[in-house]
Amino acid sequence: MITAAQRIEALLASRDxxxxxxxxxxxxxxxxxxxxxxxxHEALDLWVRRGDTRARAFPxxxxxxxxxxxxxxxxxxxxxxxxxxxxxxxxxxxxGGIPEFETWVTALPGELSQLIExxxxxxxxxxxxxxxxxxxxxxxxxxxxxxxxPAGLPRIEYGPKLSIAMVFSPDRQAADLAAIDxxxxxxxxxxxxxxxxxxxxxxxxREFALTLAEALARHRERQPRPAISLSDAGAISNxxxxxxFRAANGEDTALIESPGDTSWTVVYASDPTLAPGPxxxxxxxxxxxxxxxLPAALGPEAAHLSTVALHxxxxxxxxxxxxxxxxxxxxxxxxxxxxxxxxxxxxxPLADLVTWRDRG
Amino acid sequence: xxxxxxxxxxxxxxxxxxxxxxIALEVFRHQFEHNAAYARYARALDxxxxxVATWLDIPAVPTDxxxxxxHPLRGFPAEATRAIFRTSGTTRDVRGEHAFDxxxxxxxxxxxxxxxxxxxxxxxxxxxxxxxxDAPDSSLVHMFSTLQRAHAPLARDRWLIDDTxxxxxxxxxxxxxxxxxLVLFSTALALLRLVESGHPLPLPAGSWxxxxxxxxxxxxxxxxxxxxxxxxxxxxIVPSRLLNEYGMTELSSPFxxxxxxxxxxxxxWTRIRVIDPDSGKPSRPGAPGYLEILDLANFGxxxxxxxxxxxxxxxxxxxxxxxxxxxALPRGCSRRADDLLRPSR
Numbered sequence: 001m002i003t004a005a006q007r008i009e010a011l012l013a014s015r016d017x018x019x020x021x022x023x024x025x026x027x028x029x030x031x032x033x034x035x036x037x038x039x040x041h042e043a044l045d046l047w048v049r050r051g052d053t054r055a056r057a058f059p060x061x062x063x064x065x066x067x068x069x070x071x072x073x074x075x076x077x078x079x080x081x082x083x084x085x086x087x088x089x090x091x092x093x094x095x096g097g098i099p100e101f102e103t104w105v106t107a108l109p110g111e112l113s114q115l116i117e118x119x120x121x122x123x124x125x126x127x128x129x130x131x132x133x134x135x136x137x138x139x140x141x142x143x144x145x146x147x148x149x150p151a152g153l154p155r156i157e158y159g160p161k162l163s164i165a166m167v168f169s170p171d172r173q174a175a176d177l178a179a180i181d182x183x184x185x186x187x188x189x190x191x192x193x194x195x196x197x198x199x200x201x202x203x204x205x206r207e208f209a210l211t212l213a214e215a216l217a218r219h220r221e222r223q224p225r226p227a228i229s230l231s232d233a234g235a236i237s238n239x240x241x242x243x244x245f246r247a248a249n250g251e252d253t254a255l256i257e258s259p260g261d262t263s264w265t266v267v268y269a270s271d272p273t274l275a276p277g278p279x280x281x282x283x284x285x286x287x288x289x290x291x292x293x294l295p296a297a298l299g300p301e302a303a304h305l306s307t308v309a310l311h312x313x314x315x316x317x318x319x320x321x322x323x324x325x326x327x328x329x330x331x332x333x334x335x336x337x338x339x340x341x342x343x344x345x346x347x348x349p350l351a352d353l354v355t356w357r358d359r360g
Numbered sequence: 361x362x363x364x365x366x367x368x369x370x371x372x373x374x375x376x377x378x379x380x381x382x383i384a385l386e387v388f389r390h391q392f393e394h395n396a397a398y399a400r401y402a403r404a405l406d407x408x409x410x411x412v413a414t415w416l417d418i419p420a421v422p423t424d425x426x427x428x429x430x431h432p433l434r435g436f437p438a439e440a441t442r443a444i445f446r447t448s449g450t451t452r453d454v455r456g457e458h459a460f461d462x463x464x465x466x467x468x469x470x471x472x473x474x475x476x477x478x479x480x481x482x483x484x485x486x487x488x489x490x491x492x493x494d495a496p497d498s499s500l501v502h503m504f505s506t507l508q509r510a511h512a513p514l515a516r517d518r519w520l521i522d523d524t525x526x527x528x529x530x531x532x533x534x535x536x537x538x539x540x541x542l543v544l545f546s547t548a549l550a551l552l553r554l555v556e557s558g559h560p561l562p563l564p565a566g567s568w569x570x571x572x573x574x575x576x577x578x579x580x581x582x583x584x585x586x587x588x589x590x591x592x593x594x595x596x597i598v599p600s601r602l603l604n605e606y607g608m609t610e611l612s613s614p615f616x617x618x619x620x621x622x623x624x625x626x627x628x629w630t631r632i633r634v635i636d637p638d639s640g641k642p643s644r645p646g647a648p649g650y651l652e653i654l655d656l657a658n659f660g661x662x663x664x665x666x667x668x669x670x671x672x673x674x675x676x677x678x679x680x681x682x683x684x685x686x687x688a689l690p691r692g693c694s695r696r697a698d699d700l701l702r703p704s705r
Binding site for chain 1: 397400401403404405421422424425428431636637638639640648649650666668695
């Protein structure tokens with residue numbers, strides 16, 4: 001059994017490959033993460049003083065990770081957390097795998113790679129003998145695995161969620177930053193921005209929708225969208241036609257679309273109700289409602305918020321959104337790069353993965 | 361003669377069959393002139409009676425537009441409404457509405473379509489649905505009721521699901537025990553409930569099953585072929601004696617395929633086209649795309665409907681149904697529009 005310090009040392013060996021997916025790190029930052037999550041960076045290896053007793057953290061192990069295929073981030077972040085606490089990690093990948101992740105595991109030092117097993121199916125042994133499951137995915141994925149896993153198995157579920165942006169300075173820079181948050185990973189992740197709320201009322205919002213459309217077109221020109229399924233293209237096409245129908249019938253909405261294909265779509269809608277879209281480069285731009293009316297104006301989908309990306313990012317603007325109780329507020333352009341210490345969907349990244357024993 | 365009457369005559373076989381193109385364009389012009397919400401949409405696409413020269417260019421509305429009841433897709437005044445069929449859904453869901461001022465075309469299309477496609481007369485029907493009284497806004501129940509009144513007028517009380525949703529399989533078992541071949545009309549989900557009850561219910565030789573509805577159920581999505589095998593085994597019928605109907609609240613004319621047949625067939629007053637969603641143009645021959653249906657029996661609303669299903673066109677009125685994209689794996693943890701979807705009938 002290797003110590004947390006040894007596992008961190010081994011993770012540092014793949015720092016360059018890993019930083020792309022979890023952000024930059026060093027031993028000090030990992031130790032800080034253990035400190036903030038477990039109260040001590042030694043809590044996994046020693047009995048540490050906790051008030052009037054001594055306690056030690058034990059990893060939930062084996063730890064089953066069910067990761068969706070949208071972005072490799074989920075796999076990297078979840079397994080690094082599992083390695084930090086010392087779990088044996090069983091990773092169920094989607095059909096087709098996640099090549100970046102598998103390559104990384106292969107290159108890990110032996111003391112870490114032996115703590116990771118990868119499969120694309122879910123054998124009974126994994127289902128029945130894991131100590132906990134971390135599940136990433138859409139509602140169908142999560143529902144499927146809820147049914148497949150034993151009822152008493154602790155489950156840590158991430159998804160489905162959606163993210164939004166709020167723009168207080170609707171300029172070209174904001175449009176470029178929003179385009180990054182909209183187009184990264186084709187909106188398949190819960191950190192993907194699906195709607196942009198613009199301060200200043202309907203007119204600046206309409207103008208920003210045009211600026212954003214230009215930004216999306218520029219980004220797509222530099223980096224074309226990978227091929228999407230017929231269903232995904234059809235979902236975009238259906239959503240566009242519905243907007244066209246509403247606009248034709250006098251609703252205060254407008255459609256700006258990539259000509260000849262479905263690679264990007266910007267919808268202006270004066271109605272502030274937040275609604276998930278068909279993804280793959282589809283965003284709706286609304287005038288920002290008054291702060292006090294935000295939860296009611298955005299409607300029931302606000303309960304599924306993951307991240308709110310702000311431009312510019314200031315505490316004063318963030319404070320205006322407190323009623324939304326979003327788990328994370330960040331700078332526009334950074335929604336898809338959460339920090340190492342973030343509380344994913346409001347949950348503690350490491351504390352969820354251990355159980356405690358007390359002495360004394 | 362008025363257009364509606366000419367359509368009825370055609371369906372009933374009492375008039376000469378019109379050229380489809382000509383009458384389809386007449387129906388489009390009629391709907392453009394009388395259905396304001398549709399006309400505005402058609403104008404936005406620059407597809408008007410002055411610019412549309414072939415049925416292939418008649419603009420189709422997405423089925424979700426029927427949920428926008430503030431823009432009613434009907435070609436008659438609200439006070440003339442005689443029936444409204446609604447898509448299924450929970451109280452939180454927005455339900456689509458299809459209004460009718462006259463059900464004669466709808467009912468004639470059901471009955472004459474049945475005859476055109478040479479489907480067997482259902483002389484001993486049983487219905488695994490609520491009754492027309494308990495489900496007055498269900499297009500499916502109205503369709504079943506239409507077939508019952510025409511083909512088995514004495515079988516008025518064969519509705520096996522009560523107003524609380526309780527399914528009475530005992531009555532069906534008693535009917536089966538009489539040994540007379542029967543026809544079981546059902547949704548796929550109601551059949552699934554019976555299959556999952558675990559008690560096989562052998563039907564008399566010569567029986568067959570009519571099933572409809574999506575397989576996107578409240579729990580897990582079913583593979584259609586696996587589902588039909590289970591149904592055939594549960595009721596001890598030959599798998600090829602399962603008739604699948606492709607229909608929806610927003611349409612008046614169904615399409616049918618016996619289990620094992622490669623494609624669904626429609627009536628002479630329907631046409632289909634398959635569209636590449638990325639380009640908006642017709643898919644290449646043999647290539648999959650989104651199914652659009654032109655149903656001239658939808659006279660009072662909109663004849664051209666854009667479905668949310670994938671299909672491959674076989675000819676002008678038949679298609680191989682693919683359903684939702686079979687190659688699309690559920691990916692990602694993003695909340696998407698699909699998360700709000702419910703079965704549509």
